[in-house]
Amino acid sequence: SGRPISIRELAGQTVAVDTYCWLHKGAYACAEKLGSGQDTDQYVHYCMRYLRLLLANRLKVVLVFDGRNLPAKADVEHKRRETRAAYKRKALQLLAEGRSAEAREAFERCIDVTPSMALALMRSARKEGADTIVAPYEADAQLTHLCNAGLVDAVISEDSDLLAFGCKRVIFKLDSQGNGLLMDRRQIARQLCITASADDPSAPEATGSTGMTWAKFRWMCILSGCDYFSGVPGVGLATAAGIVKRTCLDLRGLANKLFLYAKKVQRLSKEQVEAVVRADLTFQYQVVFDPIERRQCRLNTPPSAAESEAEAPSNLDFAGSILSDNALALQLAHGNVDFRTMEPVADFDPADIGTPHNNKNIATTNSSRNSSSIIWAGDGSKLDRRIASEASIVGAGNSPYFSSMSSGCGSGSAISASLWRTDSTNSIGVGTTLSGVGSTERLCRLYSNLSSDSLLAAEVATVAETDEKENSETLARLDDETPANQARAADAVEIVDLTPSDAPATSGSQQQLRQPEFRLFGEPAARSQPLLPVRPLAAASEQPKRRQSVLSRYFRSASSKSPSDSSPGLRRQLFSPASSQQSPSPSPSESDALEPARKKSRSVSSNNAPFKSPTLSNSKPAACGADGSSLMDRFSASRPAQIGGSGDAVVDDD
């Protein structure tokens, strides 16, 4: 799963949002109007509620939008387009016939988020102090760039591809209460036993060893199917993990000999091999926009031309082409130029909203809001990079990047600089994992979908650490020991107290809500304590104990039932030390005879852990997103250690 986190813990930090997630959901609020061409901005309001949720909690926000489609996704996109068009015709017809319910259904299926919708949101969001940026291509890559370059502290998204891209910190499943699941790259690395270049997503050295590396993690995602490669029949995440771990070849070599690694796999065609390689390069070198240099570049620096022959092809156009016109690139990033038509559609200029150094037109109509840009601040000429969290500590308004936006967000003047002075932003619970253990049996379901595979892998990873006794330790550590946590908690308390009772934009209604939390949808304060992620702010004693007891009780009962591991396969693939590897790796040089692995998986049938702990299901408020509950439901017996050892069969070979 990932560590439950509340955005309240991110006060003072900067996050980048995968905005199309919001837009798509918001579009459902006005599916008919959008489909039939009527004017509406309901989707904007939906997104703005989320934005305000973040701003009101003192986060600085960068909304990131998708740009052009990669050639690799052209086919998929084309099909989607056709499907949507068909539904649109059908919807209009149904509407004409007066069958409005059916029409509505059809309208939902033809929802398309257009650049103009994105632009409408951008206009609105910028007024309230958010930054916006349109990616040259996929938002995924752009988000990763912002995060890994230190321009933002974390990314908010639903797309597990971000992990394949190598994004350092992602918050998934943010709900209307500000709760989500944090996935931290360092933590995942530790649990995958990734040591070398754990922090270098671009490091291609996966060859020569049998351990896990980030490159192999990426390969695993690719081989099991991803946006850029349709996958190989019979190869899912678990199989891919097993394969990847045992290889010492580079990706092309592996793809060529894939059939040697798994019995049921057929030889890949040349085209497939190339597709795999291209996918790998697309994850690494997709074109993004760098707001510091104010030009397009690649997510990682491709190997120098010297060594490029083996590593990267001279032409990376499938991962996007770099636009050499920097001025145009900037206008595209601002959304001023439509990336489809290349026509000018707006004339936003970050300088107009004022920056610490450059306050042109301060005479804006909303004088109350002195919002300036995080990423557009300065003249873009000579700016040094700065770690996002660091900069946010520096204080509101003085950093070239992390400017006075703080005053623009939320309560306007309500926030004193001292609020930002805390060091609570340092490292968020990195190294701590909160979450239970999911049984593979049920976790499998999570990755029935291709795109969620990488997420699952990381989930399993995260989950594994929590195994065993470490549970209690982890919980304890998390809940009150860590100094950073304490600082954060204190900070959060303060902030909560100062939190304006209402969203900034709803200025008209200065309500007297005493609610300690900002709520998106004015929900009843009643069910205010979602069990799951709520992190104790003030009373660090109450909540944690409950969590802990709930978990440990369940662990006891479950493990008493079956002392054995309930989730072998994938977890073993991912976590067993390289040394104790099981099935033979084909010799890199030639096609060797493979040692038949004689151990078939024993069907010791892990007793399938109960689907739901009564404790959990009882205490779970029906509110927190279907997902949260399903995660909770997945808690099951932890396995008593032991990872090494068993040299048993992988999924493949005879």
Place this chain on the structure above:
DNA sequence: ATACGGAGCACAT
């Protein structure tokens, strides 16, 4: 145990 295809869903009343 794992993989896969297909169906459903996202808003908000």
Place this chain on the structure above:
DNA sequence: TGCTCCGTAT
């Protein structure tokens, strides 16, 4: 733009 659930087959 995506994720989740379920039944079924291997």
